[in-house]
Amino acid sequence: xxxxxxxxxxxxxxxxxxxxxxxxxxxxxxxxxxxxxxxxxxxxxxxxxxxxxxxxxxxxxxxxxxxxxxxxxxxxxxxxxxxxxxxxxxxxxxxxxxxxxxxxxxxxxxxxxxxxxxxxxxxxxxxxxxxxxxxxxxxxxxxxxxxxxxxxxxxxxxxxxxxxxxxx
Numbered sequence: 001x002x003x004x005x006x007x008x009x010x011x012x013x014x015x016x017x018x019x020x021x022x023x024x025x026x027x028x029x030x031x032x033x034x035x036x037x038x039x040x041x042x043x044x045x046x047x048x049x050x051x052x053x054x055x056x057x058x059x060x061x062x063x064x065x066x067x068x069x070x071x072x073x074x075x076x077x078x079x080x081x082x083x084x085x086x087x088x089x090x091x092x093x094x095x096x097x098x099x100x101x102x103x104x105x106x107x108x109x110x111x112x113x114x115x116x117x118x119x120x121x122x123x124x125x126x127x128x129x130x131x132x133x134x135x136x137x138x139x140x141x142x143x144x145x146x147x148x149x150x151x152x153x154x155x156x157x158x159x160x161x162x163x164x165x166x167x168x
Contacts, residue, residue, distance in 0.1 A: 022083050028115040033156030036109045037122035037149065039130035043102050044143025063096050066132045070094040070108050073128030074121040084120045087112050092121070094129055103147070106130045119154050 071092045078086030091111040099105045108125030110118040127149045137144055155161040 022085070023116075025085060025115040028158070030113055030115055031156045032111070032113050033117050033154070034109065034111045035117060035119040035122040035154040036107065036152040037119070037126040038105050038107045038152055039126040039149040040099060040147035041104045041106065041130050041133040042145050042147055043104075043137070044141050045102075062133065062136050065136060066096060066106060066129045067094045069132040070106065070125040070129030074108060074110050074125035077121045077124040080124060081120055085114075085116050087114050087116070087118060087121060089118070089121060092125060094125060096129075096133075104133060106133065107152075117154055117157055119151050123149055123151060 071094060073080070074092045075089055078084050089110055089112050091109075093109045095107045097105050097107070106126050106129035108122045108129060110121040110125065112118050112121075127146075130146045130149070134144055134146055151164065153161070153163040
């Protein structure tokens with residue numbers, strides 16, 4: 001027997017077939033919600049990673065610019081992702097940290113009290129933070145690349161807490 005096909009929450013049957021729609025969350029209770037996500041920037045040269053984390057960087061104070069860009073992106077997620085609900089965020093925290101000798105992890109945590117989760121806000125913040133790192137170092141390290149963007153954890157709402165297991 002075949003496994004049931006998973007359904008996509010933002011698709012429904014319309015008169016002409018499947019159509020995209022914004023999910024109606026008006027009947028859901030307002031709860032405290034939090035999500036954490038990360039994106040990784042990998043440098044061809046580990047020395048540039050060290051310079052970037054020390055606040056230098058070819059274009060100036062990288063960490064502060066990345067933090068502001070990621071916070072701004074998280075706040076604008078509803079404008080960037082078409083079917084995402086616009087949310088008033090209570091808090092966004094962005095951190096940068098070294099990963100091995102050649103990478104920086106941009107981590108974004110978003111919090112709100114709302115009817116829907118903040119996973120997209122955390123992921124958008126992490127992704128735009130990583131893009132900002134790339135923009136600020138691309139002139140000095142053409143081999144820089146952005147690694148995966150992934151949700152690390154979420155809490156709140158009907159489905160409860162979830163945490164990504166770390167690879168072994």
